[in-house]
Amino acid sequence: MKTKRCNRCRKTKPVSEFYRMTASKDGYQYACKxxxxxxxxxxxxxxxxxxxxxxxxxxxxxGKSARKTCTGCGRMRPLADFCRMAASPDGxxxxxxxxxxxxxxxYYADNVAWASLPTGERQAAKNxxxx
Numbered sequence: 001m002k003t004k005r006c007n008r009c010r011k012t013k014p015v016s017e018f019y020r021m022t023a024s025k026d027g028y029q030y031a032c033k034x035x036x037x038x039x040x041x042x043x044x045x046x047x048x049x050x051x052x053x054x055x056x057x058x059x060x061x062x063g064k065s066a067r068k069t070c071t072g073c074g075r076m077r078p079l080a081d082f083c084r085m086a087a088s089p090d091g092x093x094x095x096x097x098x099x100x101x102x103x104x105x106x107y108y109a110d111n112v113a114w115a116s117l118p119t120g121e122r123q124a125a126k127n128x129x130x131x
Contacts, residue, residue, distance in 0.1 A: 002015045003015065006030075006031055006035055008031045008035035066078070068082060072094075072103070083100065
């Protein structure tokens with residue numbers, strides 16, 4: 001019977017106690033099934049637990065007591081003051097609506113000629129003037 005030493009628990013066990021892994025020299029995982037399962041469960045638990053906070057805010061955080069800090073003005077604001085943003089961990093934008101609007105108006109004031117062009121002309125200008 002072929003045996004292998006587990007890199008986690010340091011015990012020598014039969015190869016039937018290891019998962020297959022074609023990328024390794026001997027064709028088996030570095031850790032036995034027990035150790036691999038413990039590692040996977042603990043890391044999966046940590047990941048799911050860290051994501052749970054964001055999910056909880058999304059599901060139950062729409063009440064009056066739920067608040068978030070705006071990165072623009074630095075104030076704590078109700079969640080209703082933030083736009084939705086799927087890429088964010090909590091599903092909400094980083095800036096409140098008023099800070100976002102101020103930032104857009106400042107950009108528009110600086111680039112009024114560019115922003116007033118029709119979309120086709122803007123694309124042409126962006127691509128070097130060719131239509």
